[in-house]
Structure formats: C-alpha cells, structure tokens
Amino acid sequence: DQQVKQNSPSLSVQEGRISILNCDYTNSMFDYFLWYKKYPAEGPTFLISISSIKDKNEDGRFTVFLNKSAKHLSLHIVPSQPGDSAVYFCAADSGGSNYKLTFGKGTLLTVNP
Amino acid sequence: DTEVTQTPKHLVMGMTNKKSLKCEQHMGHRAMYWYKQKAKKPPELMFVYSYEKLSINESVPSRFSPECPNSSLLNLHLHALQPEDSALYLCASSQEGTNYGYTFGSGTRLTVV
Numbered sequence: 001d002q003q004v005k006q007n008s009p010s011l012s013v014q015e016g017r018i019s020i021l022n023c024d025y026t027n028s029m030f031d032y033f034l035w036y037k038k039y040p041a042e043g044p045t046f047l048i049s050i051s052s053i054k055d056k057n058e059d060g061r062f063t064v065f066l067n068k069s070a071k072h073l074s075l076h077i078v079p080s081q082p083g084d085s086a087v088y089f090c091a092a093d094s095g096g097s098n099y100k101l102t103f104g105k106g107t108l109l110t111v112n113p
Numbered sequence: 114d115t116e117v118t119q120t121p122k123h124l125v126m127g128m129t130n131k132k133s134l135k136c137e138q139h140m141g142h143r144a145m146y147w148y149k150q151k152a153k154k155p156p157e158l159m160f161v162y163s164y165e166k167l168s169i170n171e172s173v174p175s176r177f178s179p180e181c182p183n184s185s186l187l188n189l190h191l192h193a194l195q196p197e198d199s200a201l202y203l204c205a206s207s208q209e210g211t212n213y214g215y216t217f218g219s220g221t222r223l224t225v226v
Contacts, residue, residue: 036217043117043203043217044156089155100169101215103155 003027004092006104013111019077021107023090026071030092034101035064035075038087047088048075080111119204119218127226128194134221136187136204145187146215147179148203156203162187194225 005024013019023033031052036044050057050064050073057064063076077084090104117138126132136145144163148156161169162181170179176198178190187204201222205215 034215041201041220041222043119043205043219044215045217046215100158100161105155106153 002104003030004090004102004104006088006090006107008107009105010108010110013080013109015082015111015113016079019075019080019084019109019111021075021077021088021090021109023073023075023104024071025073025092027092027094027102028071029094030102032093033064033066033073034091034093035062036089036091036103037084038089038106044089077109080109082111082113085109085111117204117206117216117218119202119221121221122219123222123224125224125226126191126194128196130194131190131192133191134189134202134204134223136189136218137185138206138216139185140206140216141184142206142208142216143184144207145181146205146207147177147187147189148205148217150201150203150220160189191223194223196225199224 003026034049035047037047038044048059048062048064050066055066061077064073066073087106087108089106091101093101120135124132146161147159149159150156158171159173160179165181165184176193180188201220203220204218207215
C-alpha cells in the first residue's frame with residue numbers, strides 16, 4: 001500500500017513558467033515532509049521541507065504548500081529553469097524515534113528552453 | 114565537509130564474489146542508512162544505524178550484511194548476490210531522526226552478473 005503517492009510520473013514545463021509537482025499521502029501520522037531532487041546516476045539532494053504545523057515554506061524559487069485536511073502537498077518552482085530538469089521525490093516522516101522516510105515514486109520534471 | 118562519500122561508484126560482481134560498499138561522512142551525523150534504488154522506483158530503505166547500532170533492518174536478505182565500524186563509516190558487505198540485486202545503492206546520514214533531512218551520497222551502481 002503506497003502511503004506517499006506522486007500520481008504524475010512526468011511533467012513538462014516551459015522555461016520561465018511555474019512548475020507544480022504534487023504529492024498525496026494517506027498516513028495521518030506523517031508530520032514532516034521533504035522534497036528531494038535527483039539527477040541520473042546521482043544520489044537524491046535535499047531540496048526543501050515542511051513541518052505539519054505549517055502550511056507553507058519558501059526557499060528562493062522553491063515553495064512547498066501543505067494542506068493537512070486534504071493530505072496533499074505541492075512543490076512550486078518559479079521561474080523554472082532547464083537545470084531544474086530532474087526527478088523529484090516527495091518523502092514523509094512520522095517523527096519520533098522512527099528514522100524511516102517513506103518516498104513517493106517520483107515525478108520527472110523536464111524544463112524546456 | 115557536508116558530503117556523504119560512497120565508494121566505489123560502480124561495481125560489477127559475479128554471483129560467487131564477496132565485495133563491500135563503503136560510505137563515509139564527517140558531519141557528525143549519528144544516523145546512517147543504506148537504501149536500494151531500482152530504475153524508475155523510489156529509494157527503498159534497507160538498514161538504519163543509530164549511534165553505531167543497527168536499529169532497523171527492513172527484512173533484507175542475509176546476503177547483504179551491514180557494518181558500522183565507527184560513527185563516520187558505514188559498510189555494506191555483499192556475498193552470493195543475485196542478478197536482481199543489481200541496483201543503485203545509496204548511503205545517507207542525518208542528525209537524530211529525519212527532521213533535519215537526510216544527506217545522500219551519490220550511490221554505488223552495482224551490477225551482478
């Protein structure tokens with residue numbers, strides 16, 4: 001049973017426009033959410049995170065929105081750049097002494113020049 | 114030093130071979146992880162070490178044997194692997210718990226022939 005779902009395997013966006021990547025979760029115990037970016041043949045790189053006590057976190061061109069009632073989060077990238085082309089993973093953590101992150105399947109973002 | 118270093122980057126081994134993957138971090142992180150990632154799939158947790166002790170084993174077959182010699186090093190010993198074990202093996206580290214975000218290494222691309 002997938003507890004973290006990224007229903008769009010891929011997304012194509014024009015350079016300069018907004019990219020919106022979506023993530024849904026089912027486990028109400030998750031209280032911390034992270035986005036990772038992964039280039040081919042490299043390990044995932046931490047991008048941005050959000051605690052369940054917030055509904056928005058912003059870092060430069062990246063903003064993550066959390067809607068707890070809908071169990072939905074989204075990553076907005078604006079403006080999108082060709083270097084943003086990568087696979088983006090949503091991950092969730094239920095906190096406590098549980099060190100386990102649960103990952104979504106990822107969304108391949110392609111930003112076209 | 115804000116990196117997790119994994120060696121080797123690529124490894125080809127036969128099914129009767131014994132090999133080891135190595136991971137090193139000098140960020141003072143007390144939790145270290147092994148993940149396995151197959152193509153177009155999210156990373157799957159294998160093992161977690163917390164304060165140099167194995168705290169999570171996600172029912173990984175015994176042909177994978179982790180070792181944490183000290184707080185900076187994490188090894189994964191491989192023996193009698195199967196071709197289906199071919200994957201990208203990722204090491205990660207974090208402060209206590211995952212709320213500080215993982216730092217991933219670049220991974221070892223393992224091919225079992």
